[in-house]
Amino acid sequence: MKLHRLVLTNYRGITHRDIEFPDRGVVVVSGANETGKTSMLEALDLLLEAKDRSGKKEVKQVKPTHADVGAEVVAEISSGRYRFVYRKRFHKRPETELTVLAPRREQFTGDEAHERVRAMLAETVDLDLWHAQRVLQSAPMSAADLSGCNALSRALDVVAGEVDDAPAPGDVDTLLIDRVEEEFRRYFTSTGRPTSEWSAATARLRAADADVARYAAAVAEVDEAVRRHVTLTFDLAQLVDESATAAARLTRVRKAAGEVAALRGELDQASVRSQAAKSAYTASRAALTERRRARADIDERAAAVALLQTESEEATESLDTAAEMQVAADEAAVQARSALTASQERLDTARSAVQRLADREEADRLASRLATIERNERELGAVQQGVTAITLTDALMAAIEDAAAAVGRATVAVEQTAAHVEMVAAADVDVRIDGDALTLRAGETWSAGVTSVTGVDIPGVLSLRVVPAASATATQASLDAATAALTQALSKAGAADVESARALDRRRHELRAARQQVDAILRALTADDSADELRERLRSLAARMPAEGGLFDAHTGESLDPAAQRRELIEATAVHQQAIRDCETHRKVAEEAGKLLAQRGLRAARLMEKLQAAQAELTAAGVRLTEQRAAATDDELAVTAEADAEAAAKADALVVRLGEDLARHQPESVAAALAEAERGAAAATARREAAIEALREVAAQLKVYGTEGRKGSLDAAETEREHAEAEYLRVQRRARAAQLLRSVMGRHRDAMRQRYVDPFRGEVERLGRIVFGDSFEVDVDSQLCIGARTLSGRTVPYESLSGGAKEQLGIVARLAGAALVAKEDSVPVVIDDALGFTDAGRLAKMAEVFDAVAGDGQVIILTCSPQRYADVRSAQHIKLFAS
């Protein structure tokens, strides 16, 4: 395939670009970044692979950025014998147009054009190679995978054939390989696991096996049920026999039991009858006994009545005695009481006489005491009078004393201070002193103190006047004052002078002492009773006092002797005491007698009652006995009892006989046998019922199974299994054949490929040595992948190589492939922006490589750095500009 021309219109950022490629050799298409170099390659792919209406992402992405129109791609391509111009417009108004120029001119449009191009390419171009021989800036730098490229294989086959000198393999082989693979893939996945037809056959067989097993189990279930039914039926027959035997035995035992029961019935009846006879006998014997007892009873009662009669009479008698005793006691008591009354009177009389005597004595004593009191009261009045007469008091007396003292002192003072006048009368002379006549007898002296102007006048003789000095006057004044005070006090006291005053005072004290004495006596006398009370008592005593009469014996008229009267009182008292005691005694006696009487009366009454009751009972018993005798006489009763005894004995004998009979039949063992037989029969019946039930169940089960067509299902399943197995074996055979064929073919092919590897490796090494030097070697596997590079004896795996080395090796491998393929099979080698990692030295060497392979094939190099490829001498250059 060769690309002659590529025209892009409205493609991505490209408005229009038209590039013509040289038919052969290296062409370097250069342009700045984003001028759409890569887009050209992409556009070619879209043109060849996408339909014009395609909505694929890849197509959408290339919509023009600058106008709302459809992207258009036109390419002129020659491929094998074909040469054609192919145009497609995408997005808007999509359109496809194909003009085939050679071998003969044809025109196609639309999908027809598309299909035609696909067909032509499929016929003439190894599209795998076309894709493999690219170094794209977008793709990772993997080793070129050239293994699937038939063109290369063919080329290598040619080379290998030359080497091996073997007939050249043709298309047939490849076709065969494809078909083998196709056949293999009918049964296996690429990794050799069973799939589609083969796994389906396996699964079908497995499912069929499972179904058969399931349905066989279902049928086996039926068979088992049938078998069980047979077993159960057999069992049931046995059980029926068993149950019949048990029933027969039961009947037999029941009969025996019936006999026993009948016998027991008879025995029971006989027992009842015996019981009845016995009780009749008991009754008649009881009647007889009762009759005898009744008779004895009556006798007893009669005796009792007699006894009671006697007792009653005795009681009545003793009652009468008691009554008499009581009358006597009552009389004695009355007498005692009258004696008591008399003695009481006497005592009273004596006592009043003594009282009168005492009163009189008391009155006498009171009168004398009153007289004393009156005398003392009189005395007290006199004293009181005396005291009252005296006006002097203790205070007054003290004042007098004081005044007297003051006068004394004043007198002394006057004396001391006053001119002292002493006159001694030589002959009797009358003198007047201050007017006071004084007769002085011869020899007498008079002296006085002169305190005041004193005129001494001897009448006619002389008149002298003494005038005291001033101080004597004053002193005389105070003496005067004191004297005046004394005088006043004395007058107040009624005393003439101080001495009388003092006497008066002593008198007053004496009187007061006498008054106190008399007062004390009076108080002692009236301490217990006031005089008035005494007087009152006296008066009452006097009032009580008989007017003389009491003081004398009324009868004798003699004054009674108090002592005799007192003796009389004592005597009377003693007599009275005695009378009281007697009276009490008699009263008690009478009381006792009353009690005794009551007791006896009660007893007598009680006995009488008893007697009456006993008599009534006796009468009743007599009546009863009479009545009974009327019903049956004593003799009759005796006869009946005898007869009954006989009958009872007979019945008893019968019971004994029947009991023996029963015992002979062994009722316990019969009963045990019956219970046993019944149990056995019940168990047999239960077993039979259970068997019937089980049988019914199985039958029901079978009925259900019968409607399910289980055998039919099993048959169907077996048929299916048969078919599945046949199918399985058939497919297995085929699958194994395909597997074997594929593996053998593959093995041989790989072996063959291994031989291809040599020419390919030779070419890679030839070209590689230009770049890497003479020591360059590579390992190439049967898939034509470069596994490792050896340089100067050092081997490095491809993956571990540097980016630059990988890139260079990748290009070398592709160019080697391109160089190997036949001329008619060649496709353009496209190298997009590669060798960016390559240094200048290597670049020059790569340029040599390009020159070395630049032959018939096209090598299209897209780059932004055309200088990288400047050394490629054979290269033609096309420069792109942003449009």
Added chain:
Amino acid sequence: MKFLHTADWQLGMTRHFLNGDAQPRYSAARRGAVTALGPLAAEVGAEFVVVAGDVFEHNQLAPREVSTSLEAMRGIGVPVYLLPGNHDPLDASSVYTSPLFVSEKPDNVVVLDRPGVHDVRPGLQLVAAPWYSKAPTTDLVAGVLDALPGGGSRAGSAGGGVTRIVVGHGAVDILVPDKDRVSLIGLAALEAAIARGAVHYVALGDKHSRLSVGSTGRIWYSGSPEVTNYDDIEPDPGQVLAVEIDESEVSRPVRVDAHRVGAWRFMSLRHGVDNSRDVADLDINLDQMPDKERTVIRLGLTGSLTVTDRASLDACLDRYARLFAAFVPWDKQTDIAVMPADGEFDDLGIGGFAAAAVDELVATARSAGDDAEDARGALALLLRLAEGGAA
């Protein structure tokens, strides 16, 4: 007096080797054979039909099978006496006692559900020996014979004017190798009963092929009315016996006519194949077979073939496998050695590694190793693929 003697209908039977739709057709044909008894009975003037056992294939039938079978029997018109056989014994799961059968049983169908005499009409009795389990422990037929009047001593006058037909099922002792099997029908007793005139015809079932037993001419297996097995096992199936008993004579002479009612064939074939001509012969033979869709072929092949011939044989067999109701390899009778011939793969136009691979496969195929068969298959496949993928 005429009646139809048939047996072994085995309704509900399936043949697992039948292809796809062949099974329903085969089942329909079996019912059709029953249906065909109606017109046949009318044609020969049969009073009734006895089915001597194995009316049904088994007791566990789908309800549909029971209903359609009873409907077919109703169509026969004359009374049909059914004897429970070893396939459909009167056990607890018996189809004859199933509610469906009981409720749908037509009036003309009578189940011989107890051993002994069943009156068909005055002067005509069926003596039935039904099976009660799949494995009886006695000779059932001998059992019912013993109970018949006129045993032994009164030979000759035993019949007493009554015609008796024994209806039994099972193998007669002279026909089987293991004579000790307790359920075998003793021929001696049968012949003795016939000899003394107690019975006049013995209608047997169990053998699917028509067969007269003994020398009396009165003891017959009718065979099944439609084939059930290959002709090497069942040589003469597909027939019903029309039995005529002349009651006017004391000896009750019997005349038995076979009438074909079956339409299917089960055939066993053997063929030698050693080259392409033999394969072509086989092709022609098979091609000429009539009624392929009602024919089952069991084919045994022997010989030695090249891979190419084997491939053409397989292609041929594949074709007939589609045409016949069933086309079954007869493994026991098949022995084909496939040997790649020299130069057999030279003309394939392959070379290089493919040729080397073929050489290896041929070598393996010629060896006796385990892979030989696979290698032959691989070679055959290679041929097919190389010739443009005919498959």
